[in-house]
Amino acid sequence: MSRTNVITNYSAGKDPIKRKVVEAGFFALGRTLQSASRFEPEVMKESEKWPIGFSFSMDVLPNGPSLAMEKRREGLVFLGLKKKADADLVVDIKNLSTAYRMIITEVGAHHVFAEHKIGVKGSIAESLRLIRMIYVAQGYLFPGFLSRNVLKAPMKMDLNRQLNRLKLLTRGLVLGQ
Amino acid sequence: MMPTYYEFYNPVKINAGTEALETIPYEMGMMGVSRPLVVTDPGIVRAGLLEHVLRGFRDSNLTIGAIYDQTPPDSSLEVVNEIARIYKETRCDCLVAVGGGSVIDTTKGVNIVVSEGTDDIASLTGADRLSKPQRPLIVVPTTSGTGSEVTQVAVISDTRNNVKLPFTSNLLMPRLAVLDPRMTMSLPPKITAATGMDAMTHAVEAYTCLQKNPLSDAYAVAAIGLLRDNLIETVKQGNDAKRRFALANASLMAGTAFSNSMVGAVHGIAHALGAVAHIPHGLANSILLPYVMRFNLDNPRMAELYGELLLPLAGDEAFARAAKRERPRKAIETIVLMNHALNKACGMPNKLGEAGVRREQFAQIVEKAMEDGAMISNPKMVNASDVLEILELAF
Numbered sequence: 413m414s415r416t417n418v419i420t421n422y423s424a425g426k427d428p429i430k431r432k433v434v435e436a437g438f439f440a441l442g443r444t445l446q447s448a449s450r451f452e453p454e455v456m457k458e459s460e461k462w463p464i465g466f467s468f469s470m471d472v473l474p475n476g477p478s479l480a481m482e483k484r485r486e487g488l489v490f491l492g493l494k495k496k497a498d499a500d501l502v503v504d505i506k507n508l509s510t511a512y513r514m515i516i517t518e519v520g521a522h523h524v525f526a527e528h529k530i531g532v533k534g535s536i537a538e539s540l541r542l543i544r545m546i547y548v549a550q551g552y553l554f555p556g557f558l559s560r561n562v563l564k565a566p567m568k569m570d571l572n573r574q575l576n577r578l579k580l581l582t583r584g585l586v587l588g589q
Numbered sequence: 590m591m592p593t594y595y596e597f598y599n600p601v602k603i604n605a606g607t608e609a610l611e612t613i614p615y616e617m618g619m620m621g622v623s624r625p626l627v628v629t630d631p632g633i634v635r636a637g638l639l640e641h642v643l644r645g646f647r648d649s650n651l652t653i654g655a656i657y658d659q660t661p662p663d664s665s666l667e668v669v670n671e672i673a674r675i676y677k678e679t680r681c682d683c684l685v686a687v688g689g690g691s692v693i694d695t696t697k698g699v700n701i702v703v704s705e706g707t708d709d710i711a712s713l714t715g716a717d718r719l720s721k722p723q724r725p726l727i728v729v730p731t732t733s734g735t736g737s738e739v740t741q742v743a744v745i746s747d748t749r750n751n752v753k754l755p756f757t758s759n760l761l762m763p764r765l766a767v768l769d770p771r772m773t774m775s776l777p778p779k780i781t782a783a784t785g786m787d788a789m790t791h792a793v794e795a796y797t798c799l800q801k802n803p804l805s806d807a808y809a810v811a812a813i814g815l816l817r818d819n820l821i822e823t824v825k826q827g828n829d830a831k832r833r834f835a836l837a838n839a840s841l842m843a844g845t846a847f848s849n850s851m852v853g854a855v856h857g858i859a860h861a862l863g864a865v866a867h868i869p870h871g872l873a874n875s876i877l878l879p880y881v882m883r884f885n886l887d888n889p890r891m892a893e894l895y896g897e898l899l900l901p902l903a904g905d906e907a908f909a910r911a912a913k914r915e916r917p918r919k920a921i922e923t924i925v926l927m928n929h930a931l932n933k934a935c936g937m938p939n940k941l942g943e944a945g946v947r948r949e950q951f952a953q954i955v956e957k958a959m960e961d962g963a964m965i966s967n968p969k970m971v972n973a974s975d976v977l978e979i980l981e982l983a984f
Binding site for chain 1: 593594595596714715716717718755798799800851959960961962964965966968969970
């Protein structure tokens with residue numbers, strides 16, 4: 413008679429590399445949005461629609477990481493990689509793998525949205541505003557051959573935008589200003 | 590081309606055809622409920638349609654807990670809360686919506702209130718916010734266009750803050766959709782035309798939007814074929830039960846398709862037109878559809894998909910006659926010709942100006958359209974200046 417193997421209390425474990433990559437991506441995105449909201453025309457225009465004190469939290473389910481930001485007088489402020497439980501807008505990415513694919517530019521935010529891999533708590537209109545700002549940030553963060561995967565239309569890099577990119581990658585990303 | 594990933598969900602049982610209404614009491618028994626609240630509107634009562642539904646309950650031993658027949662054309666939080674209060678007071682255990690989009694959305698809103706046990710439905714607006722199984726909802730559509738009987742969406746107006754609150758959740762899906770030809774027989778020609786083109790827009794956008802998939806494609810193509818064969822004739826000759834039934838099926842299939850693949854820029858702009866200029870949703874869709882298709886045409890993927898749609902839109906002979914590169918334009922032309930034929934048959938407007946939209950409303954329409962969730966599913970990027978150009982062309 414053959415014996416049946418029964419595995420009980422099996423734990424699927426963790427994926428620390430993916431988590432670190434997503435954390436790094438969220439950090440870069442948070443600092444870029446923070447900096448862009450102070451001088452980049454498109455991000456400024458979008459973020460101006462939010463009242464002072466408005467906050468959003470982009471959370472990877474179920475255990476994070478998260479990207480939390482708040483609108484203040486000086487612009488958007490990156491609050492770190494912790495979940496903001498009382499945020500006005502919460503965008504839930506349904507699993508770590510999806511967030512990872514977004515960060516490594518395998519898929520764009522619009523695809524993830526269309527694939528039902530994002531849940532939104534709060535106004536859909538404000539979530540679209542956030543996605544438009546993320547598009548702009550990604551356009552600056554990634555070179556054209558990578559951003560093609562995540563943007564519906566590639567960002568045209570004129571001289572002004574080249575200068576903005578330089579500012580964002582130095583002052584914004586490195587110095588957090 | 591297969592999508593890299595997709596989700597498809599349609600748990601709605603569909604009872605369709607002759608005397609389908611009479612099956613409702615049995616289905617309620619299978620759901621373990623016995624005391625429905627029927628939600629409808631004054632027009633349905635005047636047209637004698639509610640009577641058909643009530644007759645379906647005869648000899649069933651069931652008691653209808655309450656009938657609410659005052660749903661307005663735009664559902665609002667106040668109406669939803671009022672009906673929810675009646676539901677609780679009369680100890681109902683399920684909901685039956687009899688009507689068009691407004692009645693169905695209102696009833697879905699009532700279901701959220703009574704099932705979630707909330708008195709602040711606005712706090713649950715958004716995607717996937719609901720957490721509790723909803724009460725059984727049975728939907729009897731009386732128009733052939735919205736497809737709400739098979740969608741997971743409800744839109745409720747917050748009249749105090751002048752905003753529309755969208756709710757999307759798989760939990761909002763009705764348990765049963767009942768398509769009975771009697772329920773659409775008396776639909777006036779203009780509403781038949783506009784709601785039919787609403788279904789057409791659902792099917793075309795479902796076939797071309799970002800989350801199209803093999804299952805939604807099958808529903809979309811079948812819906813377009815039924816609309817092609819039956820819509821114009823039904824507008825000309827409304828008392829043909831077989832054609833009415835075909836349109837009801839087309840609407841349901843187009844609804845199933847877009848509920849799983851999402852809709853695009855036509856809907857994004859049409860929602861804004863409804864909010865600002867108060868023109869009926871189906872009419873806005875019918876006017877905008879060819880203009881948005883032309884806007885999308887320089888996207889190679891969209892052109893390819895429009896070309897494929899020529900087959901269900903115009904039939905096999907027209908498809909075979911057209912060279913491959915001509916097919917996308919021919920598909921758009923077929924929709925334009927369909928709109929013209931409907932204009933001739935019943936006076937359905939083909940331009941926004943004829944529908945009562947004013948140019949000075951454009952700025953507000955553009956702003957609202959850019960905030961609409963449907964815009965993100967349009968495969969081609971749409972910005973504010975594109976929306977303005979589409980509006981100008983369609984004016």
